[in-house]
Amino acid sequence: MPLLYQDCTFRYGRRTHPVLNGLNLALAPGHTVLLGPNGAGKSTLLSLGAGAFRPGTGRVGLGRLSASGPRDARTYRRKVAWLPQRPGFLPGLTAREHVAYIGWLKGMRERDAWAAAPAAIDRVGLAEKMNDRIKTLSGGQQQRVAIAGALVHEAEVLLLDEPTAGLDPHQRRRFLDLLVSLRGTMHVIVSTHDIGDLDQAFEEVVVLESGRVRFQGPVSLFDSHAAPDCVPGRRLESAYESVLEAAE
Template identity: 40%
Template sequence: MQAIEADSLVVRLGKRNAVNGLSLRLGQGVHGLLGPNGAGKTTLIRTLATVQSPTSGTLSLLGSPANGKLRPVRRRLGYLPQHFGYYKRFKVREFVEYLAWLKEMPSARIPGAVKTALERVGLTDRAEDRMKSLSGGMVRRVGIAQAIVNSPDVLLLDEPTVGLDPAQRLRFRELVAELGRSSCVLISTHLVEDVAAACTDVVLVSEGSLVFRGTPADLATAGTTEHVGDSPIERGYSALISANAGGAW
């Protein structure tokens, strides 16, 4: 059984299909989701997180249909949206505890799970600080902590490294590599180098459709020195997006 199984998935937003007939199967490992602005990445992540409902096609999460009973599935998901809200007066520990409670974790497990999650994102020393006192990068790390507090079987991260400094991004890559050994991790990002360093495979979407699926090494061979980019993987990305758009990139 794959953790995520989508067949001819369509998600309509307004008058357009943000996800347009996409078929995809993802299992254990770290998967990078790439694509230009407006490609449908955030809509796809939201749909996989059961925030957005599919318009047509089929979607199965952890063996259960996404149009069925969602509470058992949601207990096994971790989700970091691109923008997330929080109560500014909450302490860091309280915020992650609150999200653990919303995920219906057993009360006895929550304190230890919160402690471990904060340790993994390097925020143990800020556990009693108010959320309003944190920098943008620290808030993002709290977001990662709440996403992983329940040891999810499927972890969905939308632009998780925004606001992180280079050292924090390196630690993040180590963390997701560790998580991917036992879970299905999907990372949506604009940073191609993060995909190259952290992901076992790459999913490239454009205009809501799948245009490439392969390893970072496969992606690196898709371009030439004539394409835009500072590295082979960036040039491969540019080549595929250009070919799909029918013009120069």
């Protein structure tokens, strides 16, 4: 089912300028990357998609399920997992305890969540760290534990906000490999400023600027926006710059 934003407007507090204004966007199942400058609305878009925020006007939904509808919200939040840029962890928990706890929060029975946690942790390549306290893990490992929390309750959609921020090149490579391994099993939507190798992990690109969609399409079409004389290896960066320049 697609993640739908229908005529969505959102503003923070009493600010007169909306972050999103009449946004219409359909994100089909697959791996989608959200690009855009700071303040473009990427984090707000993901927060709305997670049901953490409610639009001032319009609707956010997964197929017929509404993110904020009183009868749909619980089911919706089981189907959609959201990881903000800095996932929170309860102090003192091991990786398994955290993943099982997330499963319980999402509606699993306690014993079922505990039994399912090892398989979810193994999927993210951390089986040997399952009983380690999260505070002892590296930033990249903590990010993978957070994703295991989404896998344990079999969410259909995974929303990731700047998941590679602060990761070293090796950790970033491991993370992208993990995203590739999820193809065909989860609908993944990622916001990032790292453009260079997005063609290896994503199928669709969405560019936001000033709360509006400036581009949506497959990576191959996005690549075609690169300048003819761009430096080899920088085609995607060039395409991004061209899309933003066209929006001015």
